[in-house]
Amino acid sequence: MTQTDPAFQNLLAEFQALHAREPALAGFATLPDSLTPQPIKPVRIPPAALMESDPDLTTTAYAAIRDAFIAAGAVAQWRLTYQGSRLGADFMDRFGCYCLIGEGGPFTCDGLAAYVVYMPAGLYYPFHQHPAEEIYFILAGEAEFLMEGHPPRRLGPGDHVFHPSGRAHATRTHDRPFMALVLWRGDLETAPVLTYPEGEI
Numbered sequence: 001m002t003q004t005d006p007a008f009q010n011l012l013a014e015f016q017a018l019h020a021r022e023p024a025l026a027g028f029a030t031l032p033d034s035l036t037p038q039p040i041k042p043v044r045i046p047p048a049a050l051m052e053s054d055p056d057l058t059t060t061a062y063a064a065i066r067d068a069f070i071a072a073g074a075v076a077q078w079r080l081t082y083q084g085s086r087l088g089a090d091f092m093d094r095f096g097c098y099c100l101i102g103e104g105g106p107f108t109c110d111g112l113a114a115y116v117v118y119m120p121a122g123l124y125y126p127f128h129q130h131p132a133e134e135i136y137f138i139l140a141g142e143a144e145f146l147m148e149g150h151p152p153r154r155l156g157p158g159d160h161v162f163h164p165s166g167r168a169h170a171t172r173t174h175d176r177p178f179m180a181l182v183l184w185r186g187d188l189e190t191a192p193v194l195t196y197p198e199g200e201i
């Protein structure tokens with residue numbers, strides 16, 4: 001039997017409560033009544049400390065899940081999605097993501113993955129795409145979201161954006177950081193592919 005860290009159990013409860021009360025999340029995917037725990041190996045990278053100590057992750061109604069994501073960050077398997085890519089070391093040192101439900105996360109279920117994404121102020125996550133459909137639900141701070149064929153949008157707590165399958169998108173923070181809950185459905189196996197032009201960043 002897998003022993004799940006209490007920080008993850010608390011985070012899962014906050015996630016389930018948020019999912020139940022936010023139509024954007026409930027409409028994106030249904031959650032099974034119980035999720036399967038799985039063992040994970042913690043991985044810590046520099047953005048973990050940035051997220052823990054960032055004073056500007058201000059929020060409205062989402063302080064409890066923001067704090068739960070920060071607390072569980074201490075035992076999470078932070079992702080190395082772009083290690084060795086052309087994004088380079090500075091991006092790797094500042095872009096944070098870990099999984100709550102799915103590969104590398106403490107829980108799993110069919111057809112759905114859930115992550116936290118954190119970016120400090122002044123960071124650009126350039127255009128990329130993936131076959132999974134995706135929703136970003138902003139929990140704290142503020143960021144600008146860019147998507148092929150759409151004008152840029154600045155989003156804050158309680159706002160969300162949907163990225164269709166295969167549609168390139170990007171995120172930029174200005175003078176503030178942001179934290180978002182990110183859900184994937186569909187093809188959960190295929191990793192994101194960077195699509196930004198050479199020399200853009």
Ligand SMILES: [Fe+2]
Binds near residue numbers: 130134163169192
């Ligand atoms: Fe994405």
